[in-house]
Amino acid sequence: MLGRDSPGVAAAVSRVLTAHPGPFRCVHLTCSTMDAHRAEIARWLELLAAKGVKELVFVNRPWPLDLRLPASLFSCTSLTCLHIGVWRLPDTAALPLAAGFPNLRELGLHIVLMEDRDLAFLLDRSPVLETLVIFFAYQTEVRLRLVSRTLRCIQVCFSHFVDIAVVDAPCLERLLLWVTWGRGSEGSERSRVKIGHAPKLRVVRYLQLEMQGLEIGDTIIKVPFKLNCIHRVLGFG
Template identity: 60%
Template sequence: MERQPPPPRITMEAMLHAMASDGASAEMLNPGMDYIYGLLHSFLPCPPVSAAASFSVHSSPPGGGSEDRLSALPDAILRNVVSRLPAKDAARTSVLSSRWRPLWRSAPLVLVDAHLLQPAGGEDAPLRAGSGSGSGSVTAAVYRVLEAHRGPFRCVNLTRSSMGSHRAELALWLHLLAVKGVEEFVFVNRPWPLDFPLPATIFSLAPVKRLYLGAWRFPDTSALPRGTAFPHLLELGLCCIAMEGRDLNFLLARSPILQTLVVYLSQKDVNLRIISRSLRCVQLCVSIVHDVSVVDAPRLERLLLWDTVSVDKVRTRIKFGHAPKLRSVGYLMPGVHVLEVGNTIIKAETRASPGTIVPSVKTLALEVHFGVRNEAKMIPCFLRCFPNIETLHIKSEETDQPAGKLNHKFWKENSSIECVQSHIREMVFHEYRGERSELAFLKFILENAWVLQEMVILFVEGSLSSGDNAAAKLIKDLLSVKRAGNCRLVISESPIHRGGSRWSSQVASDLDVADPFYCCC
């Protein structure tokens, strides 16, 4: 029995169009919009300063001690101190003395509009679609700071204003930041509409090194003048952005030193051609992805896909070209993703050869519906494409439409997989449910992985507290297997709630974290 196609998935762009056509108001849509903005808020990087930080005050030494030692420090050090304060506190230092008065205006300032909301909201209050009552006052406060401070700005984090109601301020803000300079810029439009047009003057922020944009329609890059670029941009995050494939590719081409790209909750289907001499990490998250083609990326180390889907029976193509430093790949979905290596489309009958492998990859993550035969039987094909993987993550997904299972005979016929026999040292099986098809795969690994040192099996939440001795039964089944080598079995319960995740795009982008799948799942 073939797996039934999933119900059509509505893209965010189609949803917005339907809402507008039906005349829906922002007030009617608040619950859904709150959910979207909750996702968006979890994606944004934390500001480098906090208004909730506490300060330690030491008592004066015996014998008086009224001397102002802080003001005796050089201006450069005092500016450094001021630059580590929230904007409101930085401005307040000007009343300390005439010496302090000009310092805050020349210190690299951190401006976070959430800090200006207190005590009404506070910096940690979630983004909400219907909480725009204070938007005007926050917008006015942001303007006063941008106008009064001469720059540069170390970081500007603006997430609390509905720019559709402040078009003039939007243009002025971007102009002031372009003139005065900003290194890190987080800019979210709220609460409605989600696809309000972002001015093309965003490209005038030449000094920006870290840029996160949320809930905008991206400018039409085909109309931009020659020479438009982000010459200093290192990190780019696009969340809930409506943009065409050509715009995404334009950004890569015009960001010559970009190292990290994160696309999250895209309003349109993602089609990405990766051509970059600098890019090291690409993440595509919670989006409909049609095509990802790694054409020429000599420094790319990570290609990460989390909670991505395809629609209308069109499978997602993942093509691997020139990426000699690619180390971590996943989550790939056998049966849903179509792999292409060089000019070869990987099929069930494809044999491993120099033209069908990606030898640099050391960590691979697969997401599998073991109850769907046509998906599970593609696992060996995917593994053959990555002959040198040392760490394998398998995430088992539940399906309510089982379509046949693979028996032990199938796995025995596919025992000669190079990475399994000679390279995999660690395997982590996420969301184990105790299904026969899952157990058959675990036995296959134990029987054939000669250098396997550790197998970690994470049961779905609640499985080990149900009282049916699921862990003891699994241990008994696995101990009966004639193992290819000696490995340690670790059985535990997943820390993730059913259907949830703790994926962090910030952690996954941190190249100092050796295994992004272990840390984020």
């Protein structure tokens, strides 16, 4: 873990990662000024990829938020768990065709700037992903379109999305939405939650109908009274 902005700390991390024979079970990399350590970070990611890192927490803290996530992260193909925070996702259209996370089962995106295509790319390139966590995604025009053959649990917290569409998720069991809303100020414009093909979905929690419209297939769910929060167990056949 990097703490204070110190060349000595960065040098020590470099020595440790170089000397360690691997594989790495779990690594946390955080820094107060990640932008000041670009060269070191590039080398660290190379070492982590070469030495088979399994779990990685990679946070640029506290700011700038608009800093691009290094594309070399996609070379860490051994990852089974990845949580990234306070980054802008790279231009996924420019990434190599082979870029991806073939072993990734858990992905967390925390205060991450992204476009529709970026999230679609991550899902497409994570063929065994089971858990997706999105925390504080606040862009106003992003649509969350979920297509995954393996996802079992999705958690979205404190986020702006125009639409959240479960298009094709045959293994999805749990959809947890906590304080998500649309393009306006909180509560002034509702986002739409649409559930398409999700035959194993059994739990939808924390849905706030004054902030979210709910559609299941071709059916629009409405209630005749204000419901601040519902905790329901639903069956979809």
